[in-house]
Amino acid sequence: MVSPQAVIRPAVPADLKAVAEINAHYVTNTVITFEETPPTVDDWHRRLDDLTGRGPPFLVADLTGEVAGYAYAGPWRPKPAYRHTVEDTIYLAPGHTGRGLGGALLGELVARSIAAGLHRMIAVIADAGDDRSIALHRRFGFTEAGRLVDVGCKHGRWIDTTLMQRPLSPDGPPVSAR
Numbered sequence: 001m002v003s004p005q006a007v008i009r010p011a012v013p014a015d016l017k018a019v020a021e022i023n024a025h026y027v028t029n030t031v032i033t034f035e036e037t038p039p040t041v042d043d044w045h046r047r048l049d050d051l052t053g054r055g056p057p058f059l060v061a062d063l064t065g066e067v068a069g070y071a072y073a074g075p076w077r078p079k080p081a082y083r084h085t086v087e088d089t090i091y092l093a094p095g096h097t098g099r100g101l102g103g104a105l106l107g108e109l110v111a112r113s114i115a116a117g118l119h120r121m122i123a124v125i126a127d128a129g130d131d132r133s134i135a136l137h138r139r140f141g142f143t144e145a146g147r148l149v150d151v152g153c154k155h156g157r158w159i160d161t162t163l164m165q166r167p168l169s170p171d172g173p174p175v176s177a178r
Contacts, residue, residue, distance in 0.1 A: 006101060008108040011058045011070060016044040018067035019060070022093045031159050032126045032133075033091075034152045047072075056086050057112035061101045068096040071105035073113045076122050084119035084169075090133075106140050114168045123164040126152065134162060142166040 011019065024038035039047070051058045056073035069092035076085040090105050113121055123142055125133045134144075142164040150158040 005064045006068070006099075006104060007062045008059055008104050009062055011048055011060045011072075013045060013048065015060050015067050015070070016041050016048060018093075019070045020044050022067070022070065022091050025094055026091055030128060031152070031154045031157065032128045034126065034154060034159075036154065047074075055116045056118065057109055057116065059105060059108055059112070061092070061096075061105055063096070066093075068093050069101045069105055071109045073109055073116075073118065073121065076120075084117075085122060086113060086118050086120075087122045087124060102136055103139065106136060110140055110166065110168070117169070119167070119169045121166045121168055123162075123166075125162045125164065127160040127162065134164070137164045137166075140166065 020039065020041045020043075023033070023035075023044075026033050027035045027038040048058055051072055051074065054075070056075075058072035059070065060067045061069040069090070071088065071090040073086035073088055076082050076087045088106065088109055090102055090109070092101050092105075110121065121142075122145075123133075123137050125137070143166070145163040145165045148161045148163065151161055152159040
């Protein structure tokens with residue numbers, strides 16, 4: 001379970017060095033992200049500014065001042081009709097997995113995405129031989145939408161992705177889009 005000291009809160013610029021370090025670990029050492037070059041701290045500042053301007057949440061798990069993980073809801077696709085659909089991203093610092101922080105981040109990410117008026121959340125999960133991410137998403141109401149075979153190539157191997165989705169609002173377009 002989540003440590004009592006864990007606080008899930010909006011990311012601020014001071015968090016982004018830790019976010020970049022967490023992400024760089026996964027970019028460099030795993031196939032769970034299809035990035036091949038770790039984004040810089042400046043890249044993360046632009047991402048935070050962009051998401052803050054659009055309204056979707058960007059959160060961190062704060063353990064007594066240490067960023068132990070992060071999550072954000074980014075645009076699913078760039079075309080305008082997709083503007084109410086987001087893709088979730090969740091990463092935990094090495095050494096902070098298995099403590100419930102992923103669930104705490106995902107639960108808060110879903111809640112804040114609903115509050116932001118978003119309609120659907122998509123998860124794109126790389127097949128790294130570990131189903132924990134799929135199980136986590138299922139716990140939060142995501143259902144499998146399909147599998148894409150050999151769509152990424154990283155560290156000398158082809159990687160499949162599992163697509164999952166979760167509604168955030170009742171069916172039908174938002175009032176402002178009718």
